[in-house]
Structures are given as C-alpha cells and as structure tokens.
Amino acid sequence: MAKILFVINPISGDIDKEELVEDIKSFCREQKLPNEIFTTTGEKDEEKLKKHIAAYQPEIVCAVGGDGTVSLVAKSIIRTDAALAIIPQGSGNGLSKDIGVPQDYNEALHLLADHTIMPIDTLDVNGLLSIHICDMGFNALVVKRFCSGETRGPGAYAWIAMQEFMGYVPKKYTIITDDKTVFEGEAFMISVTNAKAFGSNATINPTGVINDGHFEICILEPFPKASSLGILYRLYTDTIDGSVYTHRFSCRTATILNHAKEVTQIDGEPEELGEEIKFTVQPRSLRVVLPKVTVE
Numbered sequence: 001m002a003k004i005l006f007v008i009n010p011i012s013g014d015i016d017k018e019e020l021v022e023d024i025k026s027f028c029r030e031q032k033l034p035n036e037i038f039t040t041t042g043e044k045d046e047e048k049l050k051k052h053i054a055a056y057q058p059e060i061v062c063a064v065g066g067d068g069t070v071s072l073v074a075k076s077i078i079r080t081d082a083a084l085a086i087i088p089q090g091s092g093n094g095l096s097k098d099i100g101v102p103q104d105y106n107e108a109l110h111l112l113a114d115h116t117i118m119p120i121d122t123l124d125v126n127g128l129l130s131i132h133i134c135d136m137g138f139n140a141l142v143v144k145r146f147c148s149g150e151t152r153g154p155g156a157y158a159w160i161a162m163q164e165f166m167g168y169v170p171k172k173y174t175i176i177t178d179d180k181t182v183f184e185g186e187a188f189m190i191s192v193t194n195a196k197a198f199g200s201n202a203t204i205n206p207t208g209v210i211n212d213g214h215f216e217i218c219i220l221e222p223f224p225k226a227s228s229l230g231i232l233y234r235l236y237t238d239t240i241d242g243s244v245y246t247h248r249f250s251c252r253t254a255t256i257l258n259h260a261k262e263v264t265q266i267d268g269e270p271e272e273l274g275e276e277i278k279f280t281v282q283p284r285s286l287r288v289v290l291p292k293v294t295v296e
Contacts, residue, residue: 006036008021009064009069023105040069064087066092086288087109094267123279130266136256140263173190177217203236
C-alpha cells in the first residue's frame with residue numbers, strides 16, 4: 001500500500017483540525033496505509049517539509065488545507081515520483097476543484113484508497129511555481145487585501161471585491177509571445193493558467209486542459225460598470241468567451257510587461273514581481289491524485 005505523508009495546516013479555512021487528524025489516523029489503520037503527519041508552523045515550512053519527505057520517502061504527499069498548503073506540497077515534490085493528494089480545507093480550494101477532487105472531507109480522504117495518478121503541467125513564473133492560476137490586475141489586488149486581513153472565507157473575499165470594484169482603475173500591460181507583441185493596452189485583469197476556474201467556481205478559461213503542454217493568457221478588458229453583472233453571469237456559466245471584453249492566447253512561453261508594477265497573485269498568494277514577468281510551461285511536471293472516473 002502507498003506510504004502517505006499528510007501535511008496539515010492547522011489554521012487554514014478557520015477549521016479545527018484535531019478531529020480531522022483522528023479521522024485520518026483511523027482511516028489509515030482501517031486501510032492499512034503507512035503514514036506520518038507533518039504539521040505546518042509558518043516557520044521555514046518548505047525547508048522542513050523537504051527534509052521530512054527525503055527522510056520518509058512517501059509515495060503520496062497529501063495536503064490537508066487550502067491553496068497555500070497545496071502550493072507548499074507542490075513546491076516540495078515537483079519533478080519527483082511522489083504524487084500530490086488534496087483534502088480541501090481552505091477558503092478557495094482552486095486546484096482540487098479543477099481536477100475533480102471531492103470537496104467533501106470524507107470523500108476526499110477515501111480517495112487515497114482508490115484513485116489514479118495523473119501528471120499535470122505547471123508554470124514557472126519568474127522562477128516561482130504556479131500550479132493553478134496566476135493573475136494581475138483586479139483579482140490580484142483583492143487577493144492582496146484578503147491575505148492581509150484577519151477574516152477568511154468566501155464571504156470575506158466577496159466583500160473585499162465589492163469594495164475595490166467601484167474605484168478600480170485598469171492598468172496597462174504588454175503581452176509578448178513567440179517574440180511578437182500580441183496585446184498592448186489596458187486590462188481589468190489578466191489571468192495566466194493551465195486550468196479552467198478560480199476557487200470561487202468562476203470559469204476564466206473554459207477550454208483549458210491542465211496537461212496539454214500549453215497555458216492560456218486570459219484577458220478581461222475594461223468594461224462599463226453596467227456590464228459587470230453580465231460578465232459575472234458568463235464567468236459562472238462557462239460562457240466568458242462570448243463576452244466582447246475577453247480574449248485568450250494559448251502558448252508555451254510568454255512575457256507580460258506589468259507597466260504599473262502592480263501586485264501579482266500566484267495560487268492565492270500575492271507576489272511583487274516587478275515590471276517584466278516571464279511565464280514558461282513545465283509539461284507534466286507534477287503528479288496528482290484524482291478520481292479514476294475523471295481519466296478518459
């Protein structure tokens with residue numbers, strides 16, 4: 001049976017993890033799954049986790065937390081034989097939703113006993129790892145405000161978004177792919193992703209394939225306030241491509257000039273990357289655990 005290392009963030013999603021730990025231990029005993037538990041502290045977690053993985057040599061490293069915990073595990077096992085499993089316990093849980101991991105705790109836990117493993121693409125973003133969605137513009141600003149606040153959950157995110165929306169001023173960007181400028185102008189938001197949807201279930205890249213060796217640059221241009229409800233409707237009905245304010249490019253490498261040097265967010269974490277941001281796809285560089293039924 002697969003040897004599993006559970007990586008638990010005790011504060012993600014404002015959910016008490018003590019009972020979850022007992023459930024995990026009981027499940028592993030029933031399934032006869034060798035396991036250990038690593039608890040994050042916020043102090044040199046990546047360094048400590050890599051050392052633990054090197055010593056324990058698990059086949060599966062299971063993130064029990066939100067997008068930050070998932071990203072921590074991914075950074076620790078990328079380009080190795082270990083596979084990432086996810087038990088969603090955060091506010092957004094973006095990657096887990098995109099790859100079909102059950103959002104119910106017990107269903108996600110039982111996936112460890114009956115699953116398949118699939119390699120997915122990741123992105124190098126100025127030397128940083130992105131496994132789900134990276135963007136700049138409006139959403140990145142909201143993520144920055146959300147991460148600096150004390151309240152978690154979808155409600156807090158929505159409240160910040162509403163506050164920022166009315167006064168937000170689109171910024172200027174230049175996008176270069178294959179040594180050719182494909183876009184230059186103002187944008188409300190630019191998202192770069194292999195996947196389809198944000199953790200909020202808003203679909204920004206309806207035809208995205210997470211392991212096709214390409215990524216998409218999704219541009220939402222400035223729009224009248226009167227069009228905002230229509231755009232929201234399209235985001236939540238997988239029809240954003242039908243909006244006159246959006247278009248996408250598929251590529252393997254790209255450079256985006258963020259002329260205002262505004263904050264960028266990578267998988268739910270704000271990053272200050274300066275003006276020139278380079279993106280490179282890393283094909284099938286991360287192995288993930290997912291339900292068998294999602295594999296064709």
